[in-house]
Amino acid sequence: MGILNVTPDSFSDGGRYAATEAALARARQIVAEGAAIVDVGGQSTRPGSLEVEESVEMARVLPVIEGIAATCDIAISIDSSKPAVMAAAVAAGACIINDVYALRAPGARAAAARTEVGVCLMHMQGEPRTMQESPHYNDVVAEVGDFLLRERQACLDAGVANESIAFDPGFGFGKSLEHNLTLLRELPRLAALNAPLLVGVSRKSVIGKVLGKTVDDRLYGGLGLAALCVAGGARIIRTHDVAPTHDAIRMVSAVLQGWEA
Numbered sequence: 001m002g003i004l005n006v007t008p009d010s011f012s013d014g015g016r017y018a019a020t021e022a023a024l025a026r027a028r029q030i031v032a033e034g035a036a037i038v039d040v041g042g043q044s045t046r047p048g049s050l051e052v053e054e055s056v057e058m059a060r061v062l063p064v065i066e067g068i069a070a071t072c073d074i075a076i077s078i079d080s081s082k083p084a085v086m087a088a089a090v091a092a093g094a095c096i097i098n099d100v101y102a103l104r105a106p107g108a109r110a111a112a113a114r115t116e117v118g119v120c121l122m123h124m125q126g127e128p129r130t131m132q133e134s135p136h137y138n139d140v141v142a143e144v145g146d147f148l149l150r151e152r153q154a155c156l157d158a159g160v161a162n163e164s165i166a167f168d169p170g171f172g173f174g175k176s177l178e179h180n181l182t183l184l185r186e187l188p189r190l191a192a193l194n195a196p197l198l199v200g201v202s203r204k205s206v207i208g209k210v211l212g213k214t215v216d217d218r219l220y221g222g223l224g225l226a227a228l229c230v231a232g233g234a235r236i237i238r239t240h241d242v243a244p245t246h247d248a249i250r251m252v253s254a255v256l257q258g259w260e261a
């Protein structure tokens with residue numbers, strides 16, 4: 001899964017049209033580098049980030065999703081927590097909803113059930129503005145697993161199909177370095193919960209803290225983690241660096257599943 005951020009800090013604003021064209025060019029690159037999914041987001045969820053208006057988020061992502069759907073052979077996911085954005089994105093061509101709030105916003109589960117798309121439920125403790133201030137768990141793996149099972153049941157009750165639901169431990173979302181490392185070490189316990197596991201570690205601070213590297217220098221650390229995650233049972237790797245990650249995980253898959261050209 002290649003990350004396509006459509007926020008002003010990602011594509012410097014020469015206006016909406018220029019930003020859309022730049023995002024589409026990046027989407028074509030993500031396809032060429034081997035991604036199966038492109039994850040389109042118009043709202044930053046990094047630690048400390050603020051919310052944007054629904055209309056702003058829509059204006060950013062919808063033209064990009066329409067453009068990708070019209071010109072690229074790739075599955076599109078919408079990275080949003082707002083039900084109206086989810087519904088509009090699916091109408092524009094998205095087939096997966098990737099929600100860091102795990103569809104907890106009022107109306108989000110109903111929107112997912114109506115559209116019959118895939119959904120990724122991600123664990124987060126707290127909310128983006130404050131989540132890294134003092135994360136606390138007694139047993140981080142058990143608590144993340146319990147959260148995902150509970151939110152899956154809520155989705156099933158709302159009419160989302162079981163086969164449509166993926167899980168994500170939410171690396172960096174209300175987690176200390178030690179919490180992130182424990183989740184990585186014990187990923188097979190989460191992979192055993194009978195949902196495809198999606199993980200996003202690309203360029204995150206877990207790498208920065210261990211290696212002492214800034215965000216632009218975290219590729220090799222991220223590849224190590226991507227390989228570990230696939231070996232630990234992850235099925236989808238969310239990354240900024242599609243070509244190197246694709247090579248790394250194809251290599252791990254060849255070992256685990258045997259080699260097919």
Ligand code: YH5
Pocket residue numbers: 045046047079098099100120122168170171172198199200201202203204205215238
């Ligand atoms: C995720 O894990 N993450 S947005 C801080 C960084 C680098 C990257 C400075 N959306 C996830 O990518 N969706 C985001 O270091 C996500 N899983 C899913 N499903 C945060 C992000 C990032 C933050």
